[in-house]
Every structure is written in C-alpha cells, then in structure tokens.
Amino acid sequence: MVRRIAVKEMLEMVRDQRFAWSALVLVVLLGGALAAGWRHLSDVAAEHEQARRLQRELWLNKGEMNPHGAAHYGLFAFKPVAELASVDPGLDPYVGVSVFLEAHKQNLARYRPIEDATPLARLGALTASTTLQLLVPLVIIGLTFTAFAGEREQGTLRQLISLGVPAQVLARGKALAVIAPLAAILVPAAAIGAIAMALYAGRDGMALSLSRTAVMALVYLAYFAMWVGVGLIVSARARSSRSALVVLVTVWFASSFIVPRLVASATGRLVPTPTAVDFAEAIERDKAALPPFDALVEQATHELMREHGVDDVTKLPMNPEGAALIKGEEADTAVNNRHFQRLANVHQRQASLYQAGALLGPLAAVQSLSMALAGTDYPHYRDFLDAAERYRTKYVDVLNQDVLSHQPAGTWEYTRGRELWEKVPPFEYQLPGTAWALQHQGLSLALLGAWVVAVAVMVPMALRWDRVE
Numbered sequence: 001m002v003r004r005i006a007v008k009e010m011l012e013m014v015r016d017q018r019f020a021w022s023a024l025v026l027v028v029l030l031g032g033a034l035a036a037g038w039r040h041l042s043d044v045a046a047e048h049e050q051a052r053r054l055q056r057e058l059w060l061n062k063g064e065m066n067p068h069g070a071a072h073y074g075l076f077a078f079k080p081v082a083e084l085a086s087v088d089p090g091l092d093p094y095v096g097v098s099v100f101l102e103a104h105k106q107n108l109a110r111y112r113p114i115e116d117a118t119p120l121a122r123l124g125a126l127t128a129s130t131t132l133q134l135l136v137p138l139v140i141i142g143l144t145f146t147a148f149a150g151e152r153e154q155g156t157l158r159q160l161i162s163l164g165v166p167a168q169v170l171a172r173g174k175a176l177a178v179i180a181p182l183a184a185i186l187v188p189a190a191a192i193g194a195i196a197m198a199l200y201a202g203r204d205g206m207a208l209s210l211s212r213t214a215v216m217a218l219v220y221l222a223y224f225a226m227w228v229g230v231g232l233i234v235s236a237r238a239r240s241s242r243s244a245l246v247v248l249v250t251v252w253f254a255s256s257f258i259v260p261r262l263v264a265s266a267t268g269r270l271v272p273t274p275t276a277v278d279f280a281e282a283i284e285r286d287k288a289a290l291p292p293f294d295a296l297v298e299q300a301t302h303e304l305m306r307e308h309g310v311d312d313v314t315k316l317p318m319n320p321e322g323a324a325l326i327k328g329e330e331a332d333t334a335v336n337n338r339h340f341q342r343l344a345n346v347h348q349r350q351a352s353l354y355q356a357g358a359l360l361g362p363l364a365a366v367q368s369l370s371m372a373l374a375g376t377d378y379p380h381y382r383d384f385l386d387a388a389e390r391y392r393t394k395y396v397d398v399l400n401q402d403v404l405s406h407q408p409a410g411t412w413e414y415t416r417g418r419e420l421w422e423k424v425p426p427f428e429y430q431l432p433g434t435a436w437a438l439q440h441q442g443l444s445l446a447l448l449g450a451w452v453v454a455v456a457v458m459v460p461m462a463l464r465w466d467r468v469e
Contacts, residue, residue: 001175002169002172002173003172005170005172005173005176006173006174006176006177006180007176010235013404016450018142018143019181020185021405022139022142022143023181023185024141025135025360026131026135026139026185026245027134027185028242029131030128030131030132030135030185030186030203031125031187033130033131034086034087034128034189035351035408036126037086037089037126037127037128038085038086040086040089041081041083041085041086044081044097045080045081046159047080048078048081048097049107051076051078051098052078052426052427055075055076055078056426057093059075059421060418060421060422061418062421063417064415064416064417065408065415065416065421065465066403066412066414066415066416067399067400067402067403067407067416067451068234068325068399068400068403068412069102070416070421071102071395071396071399072102072103072418073102073103074100074101074102075096075100075395075427076079076098076099076100076104077101077387077391077392077427078097078098078100078427079096079097079098079109079332079381079384079429080429080431082207082374082376082380082431083209083373084102084212084213084373084374084375084376085177085353085374085375085376086128086371087127087128087145087370087374088127088128088129088214088370088371088374088376089125089127089374089376090128090129090370090371090374090375090376090377091371091376091377091378091381092376093280093348095109095381096108096109096110096197097109098110099384099385100390101388101391101392101395102392103396103399104328104332105331105332105336106330106333106336106340107278108208108385108390109381109384109385110202116344124231126266129370129374130388131252131362132220132223132370132405133223133256133366133370134188136182136220136227137169137223137224137227137252137256138249138252139182140182140224140227140228140231141227141245141248142251142268143178143181143231144174144178144228144231144248145233145235145238145241145245145248146233146235146241146244147232148174148232148234148235148236148238148463149235149236149239149240149243150235150239150241152240153241154237155239160462163299166297168285168460168463170463171232171459171460171463174232175194175229175232176230176426178228178231179224179225180310186220190213190217194419210376210465211396211433212373212375212434213373213436215367215372215373215438216373216374217462219366219369219370219373219448220366220370222448222452223362223366225326225452226361226362226451226452226455227458229452229455229458230248230455231248231458232459232464233373233455233458233464234247234248234251236395236463237462241262241463246362252357253261253361254337254361255361255362255363256361256363258366259357259360259361259364260367261358262357263354263357263360263364264354266353266357266359267325267350267354267357268350268351268354268381271346271349271350271353272346273343273347273350274343274346277280278342279339282339283335283339284337286335286338286392287332287335288388290328290332291331292330293324293328296324296327296328297321297324299324300321300323300327301313301316304316304318304320304321304323304332310433312368312407312413313410313411314409317405318404318405319404319405319406319407319408319409320409321403321407321409321412322400322401322403322404322405322407323404324400325400325403325404326397326400326401326404329393329396329397331402333393336389337389340385340389344382347382348378348379348382351377351379351440352443353367353388355368355441355443355444355447356383356443356447358443358444358447358448358451359447360446360447362451363448364444365443365447365448366444366448366450367442368441368444369441369444369445369448370438372437372438372441372444373434373437373438375431375437377437377440379437379440380432380437383432384429385428386392388429391427395424398423399420400422402416406437423427432457
C-alpha cells in the first residue's frame with residue numbers, strides 16, 4: 001500500500017512538473033556549487049603546497065646568522081585545507097590561512113581569504129552546504145505542501161478515509177514519494193563527491209575523509225526528514241494548498257534567515273569579543289611586569305657560576321645569555337598562553353551559544369555539525385593554532401639551546417648556518433578524527449535529534465482523521 005501511494009504521488013509530481021523543475025534547479029545549483037568548491041579546494045591546496053615549499057627553502061637558505069636572531073626572523077605555518085571544505089567552507093574564508101611563528105610572541109592567523117574577495121562574494125557565496133541547508137528544504141516544501149491539502153481540495157481525501165486507508169500508511173507513502181526522488185539526486189552526488197575526496201586525500205586520509213562524509217550525510221538526512229515531516233504536518237492541518245504553502249515558506253524563511261541572525265546578534269552581545277587593540281595591550285601589560293632581560297642574564301650568571309663552582313663567566317661551559325633567553329621565552333609563553341586561552345574561551349562560549357540557538361530552529365545545529373565535520377569550525381581552527389604554537393615553542397627552544405651550549409659568553413657575534421636550520425623540521429598538521437570533531441558538537445547533536453523526534457511525534461498527532469478531514 002505504501003509503495004502504491006508513493007508511486008501515485010510521484011506520477012502526479014511528474015505530471016504537474018513540480019519535481020522536474022525542482023530537480024533541475026537542485027542539480028544545477030548543487031552541481032555548480034560542488035564543482036566551484038572542488039576547484040577552489042584544488043587551487044588553494046596547490047597554493048598552500050607552493051607556499052610551504054617556498055617557506056622551507058627560505059628557512060634553510062637564509063644564510064649565516066645568530067640562532068636567536070633566526071628565531072626572530074621567524075617562519076610561517078600554513079593551515080592545510082580539509083577535503084570537505086569544498087562542501088562547507090565554514091569559517092575558513094573569515095580566519096587566517098597562515099600564522100607567523102617567532103620568538104617571544106604568539107600570533108593569530110592572518111591573510112583571510114575574504115579580504116581578497118569581490119564585494120559580491122562577501123555577501124555570501126553559493127556553496128554546497130548553503131544549497132543543502134536552504135534550498136533543499138525549499139524543494140521539500142514544494143513537494144509536500146499539497147500532500148493532504150491538495151487531496152482535501154480535490155475531494156479525494158474523504159474517499160481515502162472511506163476506503164479505510166490508515167493515516168500512517170498514507171503519510172509514509174507521501175513521505176516516500178518525496179524522499180525517493182530527492183535520494184535519486186543527492187545520493188549519487190554524495191557518492192561521487194565522497195569518492196573524489198577520498199582519492200584526493202590519498203590512502204592515509206581516505207578513512208578519515210569517508211567517515212566524516214558518512215556522518216555529514218546522516219546529519220543532512222535527518223534534517224531533510226524533519227522538513228518532510230514539517231511539510232506533512234502543515235499540509236494536514238492547513239485548509240488549502242495555498243495556505244499550506246504560505247505557512248511553510250514563512251517557517252522556512254524565519255528558520256533560515258531571521259533566527260540565525262537573531263542568534264548571532266544575541267551571541268555577540270552576550271559574549272563580546274575583545275578588540276585587537278585591547279587584547280594586544282593586555283598582553284604587553286603583563287609582559288612589562290616580567291623581569292627585564294638584563295636581570296635574567298645576571299640571575300642566570302650567578303646561578304651557573306655557583307652551580308659549576310667558577311669565579312669567572314668565561315669559565316662556564318654554557319652561555320648565561322642562552323639560559324636567560326630560555327627562561328624569558330618560558331615566561332613570555334606563559335603570558336601568551338594565558339591570554340590566548342581566555343580569547344579561546346570567549347570564542348568557544350560564542351560557539352556554544354550559537355549551537356543553543358537550535359532551540360529556535362534546527363539550522364544552527366545543522367550548520368555547526370556541517371562545519372565541524374568539514375573541519376572548518378572554530379575548534380578545528382583553534383586546534384591548528386595550538387599545533388602551530390607547540391611547533392613554535394619547540395623550534396625556538398632548539399635555537400636557544402644552541403645559544404646556551406655553543407655561543408661564547410659576553411658576545412653576540414656567534415652565527416650558525418644551514419646545519420642548525422635543518423634541525424628544525426617542517427611544520428606538519430593532521431586533521432583530527434571524526435570522533436574529536438563530534439566531541440565539540442554534543443549540544444548540536446542533541447538539539448537536532450530533539451527536533452527530529454519532536455516532528456516524528458507530531459506527525460501522527462496531526463494526521464488524526466477527525467482533524468484532517
């Protein structure tokens with residue numbers, strides 16, 4: 001019975017060309033967005049690899065200089081592009097793609113892609129994620145608003161009731177009639193995309209890419225199923241197809257545009273981000289309270305002379321300036337970490353508040369989960385910065401340890417070359433696993449699940465024949 005109802009509904013969709021036009025628009029937009037996203041991913045990945053190689057060459061071939069001077073010379077760490085960023089670029093266009101690593105300082109990422117975008121692109125580019133999050137629900141509305149309201153207007157609903165067709169059977173048939181055609185479009189697109197991304201990721205990253213893609217597909221499947229349920233509920237309760245369409249489009253517009261902006265605005269007011277000037281001044285204030293370098297050198301000299309039992313600094317087997325550099329770097333790093341952790345806490349609270357906005361509409365949860373699985377949300381950005389900072393402290397320590405062990409005391413004329421620079425390995429960053437990505441999305445998972453369950457419970461309530469008729 002369910003199958004027959006579904007076939008009948010799909011034939012009607014074909015006759016009135018609703019599905020044909022919807023499918024055409026969806027294929028064109030989704031295909032175009034995926035193609036553009038994939039091309040952008042390939043271009044950015046090539047630029048990233050070129051910049052990474054150039055950075056390594058510059059580091060190794062910068063010539064002779066003092067090791068600590070080389071630490072101030074610094075180098076760049078580049079954030080690799082995740083394969084699923086072609087589907088959902090998330091925050092990537094709005095945060096930096098590289099971070100400058102130098103002695104004593106911890107920097108934020110710089111060179112945001114949005115800064116180089118055209119004014120039109122800054123208004124919001126069409127991506128595969130926006131197509132899935134905004135346009136697919138609109139297509140579902142176009143396929144469901146007449147599900148019951150149309151039957152009522154044609155007088156066939158009473159006939160179905162008189163024949164004893166159970167409401168749940170009719171609802172399942174109509175839902176299948178919407179899901180099956182959409183699946184015929186989206187499943188092949190997802191499969192082709194998953195295979196392409198897995199091949200792009202290579203053997204090492206294939207499992208991670210496929211697992212993230214599979215979970216993302218489940219998230220969108222739940223989102224679409226919820227919209228199918230909403231369409232059936234409204235169509236069952238509306239007096240006419242026109243009123244059902246008006247209500248559904250209003251709900252879609254509010255949940256897609258009004259609610260996210262209200263949530264984002266409220267988040268910014270409840271948890272404001274400190275300005276760049278205030279943030280930098282707070283760090284400098286704390287660093288100004290630290291002992292000056294000369295005091296650290298004097299302290300290190302006394303401690304080392306006492307430890308080694310000598311009365312002349314030239315008799316020390318190590319350089320007091322090197323010891324002072326190491327101690328000063330540790331103090332500066334502690335200050336940096338404290339302030340950057342506070343900033344990270346602010347951003348994480350903002351992200352959590354935005355996830356909580358899914359109480360008003362499921363789109364916030366879907367957006368958060370989609371970005372997380374694509375590797376383009378704030379926790380992934382923060383993880384990259386943390387990895388870059390760990391690398392910074394290690395490479396600066398390698399250079400300072402050389403000063404400590406080999407530079408003669410009382411002089412800064414000491415220089416080293418490529419042999420030392422090669423001891424600093426190139427920066428490597430690996431995208432965390434799928435489970436790690438989902439650990440930061442517990443609230444989004446719970447709220448999306450709550451929406452799906454709530455709609456599933458409401459469908460049979462809305463389909464009571466004494467009300468639908």
